[in-house]
Amino acid sequence: MFDSRHIRTFHEVVTSGSYSAAARALGYTQPAITQQMKALERAVGTPLFTRVGRQMRLTEAGRSLARHCEVILDSLTAAQAQMQAYTRLRAGTVRVCAFPSASATLLPEALAGLSAVHPDIRVELIEDEPPGSLHRLTRGECDITLAFTYPGLHEDVPDEVTEVALLEDQLTVLLPTGHALARRRAVKLADLAQERWIAGCLRCRANLLHACAELGFVPDIAFATDDFLVVQSLVAEGLGVALMPALVLPFLAPGRVTGRALQPAARRQVSAYAFRDHLRIPATALVLAELKRAADRRVGC
Template sequence: MELDARRLRVLHTVAVRGGVTAAADTLCVSPSAVSQQLSLLEREAGCDLVERVGRGVALTPAGRALASAAEEVLHALDRAEAALAAARKGIGGTVRVSAFPSAARALVAPAVARTLRRHPDLDVRVGEGEDGQGLADLRLAAVDVVIAQEYDHVPVDFPTGLVRHALIRDPLHLCVPASGPLAGASSLEDLRDARWMAAAPGTPCGDSTRQACHDAGFSPDVRHSVMDFALALDLVAEGLGVALIPGLGLRDLPEGVVTAPTAHARTIYALTREPGVGPVRPAVAAFLGELLGRQPSAARGSAGRARAENEA
């Protein structure tokens, strides 16, 4: 039995993404192409790897076992590519980065610019994405670095096989209208009867707001579902509600908004695949060096503490 590594990647992608259509989107091919590759892999394996469930497919026990083994094979290939890259002269190639918007603006964009000035043969590509999508892409080797967040009061169970590099600690701030009955509010308890705006449940920022209010003894009356921090601040400025926003989201604070610090914060990480016994690709290491080396001045001290905690 000889298994094709490219087809193993297809099976692994189906396992991580949870279906043929989602896997096809990740691999930039048609669903029929994914199904064809799975059929060929089943012939090579000599057993059924997927079974139809409703309108979709699920992995059989043999499929799940092979997908788990495929991840180890793909990591080995990743390490082999890193070893070859380390043996070449100079630093080149492509580094693919996924980041959520506020970190992309404040942390990633300046780091990319510094990296390209220092290593002009590098090609660093940035894609905007939420944490869950980015982490799945990282496991699939569709990206090389993911910028993700973890709120102190909403712990995250990060997937195994990934390395976290702590970047900064980003405190959360109450944002209230500068005039009106809520203008003097300085604590969550002062805002239990206020109208709130927050991202949807299941998102890091949305869960953070709801958990912080729950810890303060109330459930927030979320009137506006807002992902974009700039939009949330504009709504606050118009007196339409209050919000809990991280410091990186306050770069363009509009008139009419007053902020107050809270005891809550998030840690922002750069995540990479675990290198195992092989070296990290020089291109990825070069970008990480710039990303870890310089942070916004307001967060620089806390960034050092976060890195120390990560390395301890």
């Protein structure tokens, strides 16, 4: 194993032509240069220099190592610069897994803020709903997972995974604009007992079934999709009603669908999850901080 300091010193000796010149250039004593070259020769296992009169010449092994020196030192310099970039919060790749409504709202806002200050941080996105998104985190497929839970639901994650609460996302009833209940400021779930429903992901569907069961009815679920555009189109055509998160309300098609608050209010908790050890990685910590800022701005609106 070569010592990088010895390689740098060897390169200076070859470039300057003598131990004494290398010592002056590097600020070492000549005996220190001699000791470093002896140590390098021991590591190589063969002499690198030979003396011809008062001059030093490279052996064949020395000439071979000299040819590699610049490549080795350039690689070391590049590696050092990259490590400094990581530690100075300028670079890195962070893999984020998010559910669709978060990847359409929170994530773009967070990344816009991040790229303005740290343009060299690269964020890669994959989409998945919980609990699948959390499984991706524990399998090492992503560094940060955005997920949501409903009241009474606790995420089953390892102790080494930490939760960063982002916001409470209020649920909204999505109705066709001409629906009779669309004239109200808020809608009771019980008033929708006779409606056909469009359900979302498995977790959202389970929450809908549970909430309706507490009111004594089973919703007539005609469609199931986690694509908001599909939900919106089905509702606009009068094919059903749906419960949607407030996160997506800015994307409602004006004049075709209407969002009304649910009475009493119902919310889901949106959080980010990451391994506790990963919070010490600067790029990961920066992405989490920007996600929190984006969430705080929404809460403050």
